[in-house]
Amino acid sequence: MNKTSALEHLKSKGYKYTDKREDILSYFEKENGYRSARELLENMRERYTGISFDTIYRNLHLFVDLDILESTILEGEKHFRIKCDSKHHHHFICLQCGDTREIRTCPMKDVEKELQDFAIEDHKFEIYGRCSTCKSA
Amino acid sequence: MNKTSALEHLKSKGYKYTDKREDILSYFEKENGYRSARELLENMRERYTGISFDTIYRNLHLFVDLDILESTILEGEKHFRIKCDSKHHHHFICLQCGDTREIRTCPMKDVEKELQDFAIEDHKFEIYGRCSTCKSA
DNA sequence: AATCAAATCGGAATCATTCTTATTTACAAA
DNA sequence: TTTGTAAATAAGAATGATTCCGATTTGATT
Structure with missing residues (x-):
């Protein structure tokens, strides 16, 4: 999964394009692993000072539902990574x-x-x- | 693991015997699976009306540390079961x-x-x- | 440009869990 | 058996992650 096809997928499902959604996807595209909502939030705040928890969590869960991200729990906290392209592993x-x-x-x-x-x-x-x-x- | 050897293990490590500890062990001994802290609490309240969260959690974590219980996260909530006797599985x-x-x-x-x-x-x-x-x- | 549902903000609320302080208890030693 | 003491508990406040809610803003369609 990459940012471009994720954005297409969003559009095809009737979800709107927002700069924050693109930004979240950029973040996970360049990371090679699981990151927490808080890590994402801190990264986003550098560009969007007023961004809210709600936006982070709503989009993370939307992306998981749409198979753009996958998630797991590490030390009691949910973490997310971009869904791998390769087959089941x-x-x-x-x-x-x-x-x-x-x-x-x-x-x-x-x-x-x-x-x-x-x-x-x-x-x-x-x-x-x-x-x-x-x-x- | 069973209640008797768990109580011996506790004693050998210098931990005290309490009726609540025995009760928690009885609960997990008769269950065949993972149960949440809340499920345990509700079961215990039938016998100990004033039992506190703290007692539940403190003992659950003690038992995990002592390899009497094992834990996993199911639907975002920690669950516990008595440690199996059989070898790694x-x-x-x-x-x-x-x-x-x-x-x-x-x-x-x-x-x-x-x-x-x-x-x-x-x-x-x-x-x-x-x-x-x-x-x- | 006007419309409207979707997205966001800001903050309150929730839920599981942990911490704090005062009190009680198990157990060992006298 | 009484006493001393550290461990265990109760009660509830605090925390941290996450979700919810009402009000406002924005993207995309008309």
Whole structure:
């Protein structure tokens, strides 16, 4: 997912273009990992001094609903990243900086046999730790 | 983990016996899944009308630290279950009732090769859905 | 330019959780 | 058995993330 196709997607669904929406998308496009609402807010305030929590949260959730962003909870706080283009995969997540690394392994194939009588709706496989940069710092 | 060995573990670490601690352990021993602090509180209030949030949370976190309980976040809220006895494994979790089913598959072996330069500290593999009971209800 | 729904602002409200202070209790030592 | 003391608890205030609400502004259509 990138900013251009996200903006097209928004437009096609009848949502309006706003400079703040473009700005949020720019932010996540250039970040390589999970960022909190607060991190986004602080970044946005440099350009929009009066921006409100409501705008941040409303758009974050809209973007998650539209599959433009994906989210996870890190240390009790929701974090967001731009949705990856590549096909189904999982992430290593650095607990210090939030940056991610794709993991191609997905264990669900093996697991489905074990769960015949259950209705599987979702799954989460995440690996946590320190990336090489944070590890040596 | 069961109530008896949990109480012994508490004692051996110098923590005191209290009827509320025993009660919390009884609750989780008889439940087969993840329960929220609020669910525990409501259950405890039937016997201890004046019990405080603080007692609930303090003990839940103590028990997690002592490996008596394990926790995860479901729909934005921390949930707890008694630590399983069997060796390392993961869970299917019913999003409706919180009950769990053991999954023997763990994908970490395959993944470690992919992450040579990262310091792996933890991982989470959970499958979400409806258990057979909730599915048909 | 006029219209109108969508988007935003500002701040109050909510919800889970944590903290603080005073009081009570378990347990060990006398 | 009484006493001393640190641990545990109660009650409620405080916090932090998130959501809600009424009023205002703005984007896009007419």
